[in-house]
Amino acid sequence: MSDATTTDLYEVTMAMSYLREGMTAPATFSLFVRDLPPGRGFLIAAGTESALDHLSGLRVGPEDVDAFASALHRPPADLEPLLGMEFTGRVRAVPEGRVVLAGEPLLEVTAPLPQAQLVETYVLSLLSHQTAIASKAVRCVLAAAGHPVVDFSLRRAHGPQAGFQAARLGALTGFAGTSNVAAATALGIPAVGTMAHSYVEAFASEDDAFRAFARCHPGPVTLLVDTYDTEEGVRLAARVLRDLDRGPGSAVRLDSGDLAVLAARARTILDGAALPDVRIVASGGLDEYAVDDLVRSGAPIDTYAVGTRVGVAADAPYLDSAYKMVQFDGRPVMKLSSAKVTSPGPKQVYRRPGRPDVIALADEPAPDGGVALLETVMDKGRRTAEPAALEQSRARCAADLAGLPSAALRIRNPVAPRAMTSERLDALTARVRQGIEDLASHRSVLQP
Amino acid sequence: MSDATTTDLYEVTMAMSYLREGMTAPATFSLFVRDLPPGRGFLIAAGTESALDHLSGLRVGPEDVDAFASALHRPPADLEPLLGMEFTGRVRAVPEGRVVLAGEPLLEVTAPLPQAQLVETYVLSLLSHQTAIASKAVRCVLAAAGHPVVDFSLRRAHGPQAGFQAARLGALTGFAGTSNVAAATALGIPAVGTMAHSYVEAFASEDDAFRAFARCHPGPVTLLVDTYDTEEGVRLAARVLRDLDRGPGSAVRLDSGDLAVLAARARTILDGAALPDVRIVASGGLDEYAVDDLVRSGAPIDTYAVGTRVGVAADAPYLDSAYKMVQFDGRPVMKLSSAKVTSPGPKQVYRRPGRPDVIALADEPAPDGGVALLETVMDKGRRTAEPAALEQSRARCAADLAGLPSAALRIRNPVAPRAMTSERLDALTARVRQGIEDLASHRSVLQP
Numbered sequence: 001m002s003d004a005t006t007t008d009l010y011e012v013t014m015a016m017s018y019l020r021e022g023m024t025a026p027a028t029f030s031l032f033v034r035d036l037p038p039g040r041g042f043l044i045a046a047g048t049e050s051a052l053d054h055l056s057g058l059r060v061g062p063e064d065v066d067a068f069a070s071a072l073h074r075p076p077a078d079l080e081p082l083l084g085m086e087f088t089g090r091v092r093a094v095p096e097g098r099v100v101l102a103g104e105p106l107l108e109v110t111a112p113l114p115q116a117q118l119v120e121t122y123v124l125s126l127l128s129h130q131t132a133i134a135s136k137a138v139r140c141v142l143a144a145a146g147h148p149v150v151d152f153s154l155r156r157a158h159g160p161q162a163g164f165q166a167a168r169l170g171a172l173t174g175f176a177g178t179s180n181v182a183a184a185t186a187l188g189i190p191a192v193g194t195m196a197h198s199y200v201e202a203f204a205s206e207d208d209a210f211r212a213f214a215r216c217h218p219g220p221v222t223l224l225v226d227t228y229d230t231e232e233g234v235r236l237a238a239r240v241l242r243d244l245d246r247g248p249g250s251a252v253r254l255d256s257g258d259l260a261v262l263a264a265r266a267r268t269i270l271d272g273a274a275l276p277d278v279r280i281v282a283s284g285g286l287d288e289y290a291v292d293d294l295v296r297s298g299a300p301i302d303t304y305a306v307g308t309r310v311g312v313a314a315d316a317p318y319l320d321s322a323y324k325m326v327q328f329d330g331r332p333v334m335k336l337s338s339a340k341v342t343s344p345g346p347k348q349v350y351r352r353p354g355r356p357d358v359i360a361l362a363d364e365p366a367p368d369g370g371v372a373l374l375e376t377v378m379d380k381g382r383r384t385a386e387p388a389a390l391e392q393s394r395a396r397c398a399a400d401l402a403g404l405p406s407a408a409l410r411i412r413n414p415v416a417p418r419a420m421t422s423e424r425l426d427a428l429t430a431r432v433r434q435g436i437e438d439l440a441s442h443r444s445v446l447q448p
Numbered sequence: 449m450s451d452a453t454t455t456d457l458y459e460v461t462m463a464m465s466y467l468r469e470g471m472t473a474p475a476t477f478s479l480f481v482r483d484l485p486p487g488r489g490f491l492i493a494a495g496t497e498s499a500l501d502h503l504s505g506l507r508v509g510p511e512d513v514d515a516f517a518s519a520l521h522r523p524p525a526d527l528e529p530l531l532g533m534e535f536t537g538r539v540r541a542v543p544e545g546r547v548v549l550a551g552e553p554l555l556e557v558t559a560p561l562p563q564a565q566l567v568e569t570y571v572l573s574l575l576s577h578q579t580a581i582a583s584k585a586v587r588c589v590l591a592a593a594g595h596p597v598v599d600f601s602l603r604r605a606h607g608p609q610a611g612f613q614a615a616r617l618g619a620l621t622g623f624a625g626t627s628n629v630a631a632a633t634a635l636g637i638p639a640v641g642t643m644a645h646s647y648v649e650a651f652a653s654e655d656d657a658f659r660a661f662a663r664c665h666p667g668p669v670t671l672l673v674d675t676y677d678t679e680e681g682v683r684l685a686a687r688v689l690r691d692l693d694r695g696p697g698s699a700v701r702l703d704s705g706d707l708a709v710l711a712a713r714a715r716t717i718l719d720g721a722a723l724p725d726v727r728i729v730a731s732g733g734l735d736e737y738a739v740d741d742l743v744r745s746g747a748p749i750d751t752y753a754v755g756t757r758v759g760v761a762a763d764a765p766y767l768d769s770a771y772k773m774v775q776f777d778g779r780p781v782m783k784l785s786s787a788k789v790t791s792p793g794p795k796q797v798y799r800r801p802g803r804p805d806v807i808a809l810a811d812e813p814a815p816d817g818g819v820a821l822l823e824t825v826m827d828k829g830r831r832t833a834e835p836a837a838l839e840q841s842r843a844r845c846a847a848d849l850a851g852l853p854s855a856a857l858r859i860r861n862p863v864a865p866r867a868m869t870s871e872r873l874d875a876l877t878a879r880v881r882q883g884i885e886d887l888a889s890h891r892s893v894l895q896p
Contacts, residue, residue, distance in 0.1 A: 006602070159610050195461065197783050201781045202781075
């Protein structure tokens with residue numbers, strides 16, 4: 001089986017029906033987040049690169065057909081029309097790293113209806129997950145206010161793939177490093193790491209442990225000082241680093257207790273030992289809220305290591321995302337079911353300095369000073385450009401952050417800017433809605 | 449690179465130092481959850497099978513050594529001692545599907561220290577993630593009180609791997625099916641699915657859509673009735689199902705609005721159309737709390753489809769899990785750092801009918817009526833038995849649930865039973881702690 005089977009069954013049953021009915025005209029689906037989770041002033045677009053990888057490689061093979069048939073308890077012959085299906089459509093997307101707001105399409109797919117439908121689950125999964133994580137990670141960078149932030153999330157991410165993405169998305173949003181060796185080496189992110197409490201416990205004494213570690217690792221080392229008594233641990237680390245002349249670039253790591261208090265005492269001890277260059281790394285259940293508190297308290301912490309809560313976006317582990325058909329065979333389409341109204345037509349988002357974003361129809365001209373967010377990234381099933389380099393997405397993220405109002409950037413009670421909709425989009429929405437309401441037969445409205 | 453590099457860098461730096469120091473004596477690490485998240489009365493053990501797959505296949509190859517060297521900015525020759533390392537140790541684990549409580553080891557690894565350390569990140573990640581999801585999923589089964597629950601979580605899981613696990617863990621805890629084709633076919637779980645709103649919108653009318661779907665899919669069908677006006681949708685579905693004589697086994701799906709009210713109206717319409725066999729499926733942001741409310745309200749819903757919130761365990765997306773060294777070279781070890789005290793020595797957990805579990809030392813005899821939870825599942829790096837079949841784990845889960853007090857099973861404000869510790873474990877903990885506190889040098893205590 002290829003990853004064509006990593007899909008909801010209904011994508012398959014719908015695609016079968018579309019093919020049977022000859023409904024292969026182009027459809028456009030729009031992927032967006034309806035509302036931001038509480039605690040988010042904006043989102044960082046992510047997942048597009050993975051989605052394009054998936055779409056480029058998608059091909060329904062014989063073993064996929066067998067899997068579909070088995071899932072449906074139908075003979076494989078009934079699934080033959082799907083055999084060999086590839087994605088041949090067009091994709092427009094907001095590049096990874098850019099700021100997006102509620103209702104703004106992150107990605108639009110235009111392809112023959114069966115294809116555009118079949119890819120829903122996988123694409124939605126990638127963008128929802130990665131955008132949720134990137135939007136959490138960037139808040140840690142903001143909270144750290146210039147101090148380096150590093151990723152320690154692999155051990156509690158939702159599996160190895162999710163751990164890899166957490167490292168990648170941390171780097172994309174401005175982290176200085178990751179503990180994840182696979183991600184670090186594959187993506188060129190600085191790898192960071194220290195030692196575990198078990199390391200210290202495995203030696204006859206903390207002193208033995210620190211000296212053995214330094215013996216094995218030339219250059220700067222980071223010593224974990226809270227296995228037994230933290231202040232004693234700092235004193236010991238200072239002695240070892242001074243004895244071995246390994247101060248500059250080295251660090252002590254605090255992983256438990258009152259980090260603000262312990263960091264202040266550690267700083268005093270290190271400075272008293274003439275080790276002003278030895279840095280202090282804090283870890284242990286940190287997220288943007290804890291980092292913000294520590295930074296505001298003036299704690300002399302140099303580097304923040306965040307993990308668990310960031311790697312799973314603990315306070316908002318999913319987004320209210322949707323992948324909705326907005327046009328089929330040239331006709332704008334929308335949905336009216338209770339509390340989940342969508343708006344019709346392919347769209348573009350224009351960003352204007354100092355003014356609200358405008359969500360417009362794709363074929364509208366840009367408003368004054370507006371720059372389009374959605375770019376064509378795939379045509380006829382092939383990428384139109386090389387995958388974006390991580391550095392490029394990281395630069396995009398930093399640039400977009402600089403353009404956000406300060407209320408959106410706040411760690412606590414952020415205020416999310418709202419995008420406007422264009423007059424033409426409003427008019428089309430009203431027209432399509434009225435058309436649906438007028439039709440007692442509840443037909444979807446086919447605009448000319 | 450193999451998945452040997454899917455690890456925190458510090459596992460590598462510690463392993464290098466252990467090898468350099470000749471510290472290759474056996475170490476035992478214990479993996480447990482310190483405290484349950486709020487809203488959990490118990491956990492369901494999961495992730496062991498994936499962990500054993502990883503350990504069986506682990507081998508540090510030349511490309512891994514290169515990755516480690518690159519991450520550390522050291523010549524590959526410095527990493528040579530790791531080349532060819534495999535996992536040759538012993539693993540004892542609680543079988544998947546069993547109930548576990550705070551502090552009870554889910555898994556214990558005994559292996560030469562460098563190996564036991566190197567596998568920490570990956571094993572901890574698998575068990576933490578999968579146990580968190582299984583412990584959420586099982587609560588949906590409890591809330592549904594006998595109604596079938598099915599998994600729709602793939603689109604918002606943290607990537608395809610996490611989506612696969614959500615489907616597997618749902619089935620393990622009692623779900624009746626999944627929409628995930630890959631998981632369904634790989635694991636023999638019933639595949640379930642209906643249609644999306646876009647399907648209905650793609651046709652000129654809802655009636656056309658329902659009839660086209662039925663044309664393509666013989667046998668029972670599930671029709672999504674809330675694309676426009678839900679009650680009208682139900683009436684139309686009833687007409688189509690009656691016209692085509694497709695009532696028995698078929699269903700209507702409600703995906704928005706007040707599900708209790710709409711289900712009652714749908715039932716009235718279906719019964720009025722002489723379709724008492726047509727079932728009602730509810731979906732749309734459901735979790736165990738919503739399912740509990742619906743079941744208690746007496747809503748005539750037959751099947752509950754849960755997705756997003758369950759697939760990411762939204763209210764508790766991570767566990768306070770730990771992988772701690774408890775013995776090295778025959779000596780019990782523990783850690784005393786602020787608020788994160790561990791207890792020393794390899795352990796066993798004994799379950800006793802109607803009485804609290806007992807966490808004991810591994811070599812203690814079973815208390816009266818106590819059955820051991822930890823079983824040897826790997827020896828000398830090889831599985832000691834075939835992987836557990838899903839059906840077997842599912843049966844274990846159901847049996848263990850039956851043994852829990854009702855307060856633990858409650859959906860709201862559950863009360864988690866607490867395990868006792870044995871007298872011998874308490875005595876050892878006190879002895880090791882006293883030893884550490886007595887030693888001004890902060891050496892870990894080496895019990896005879």
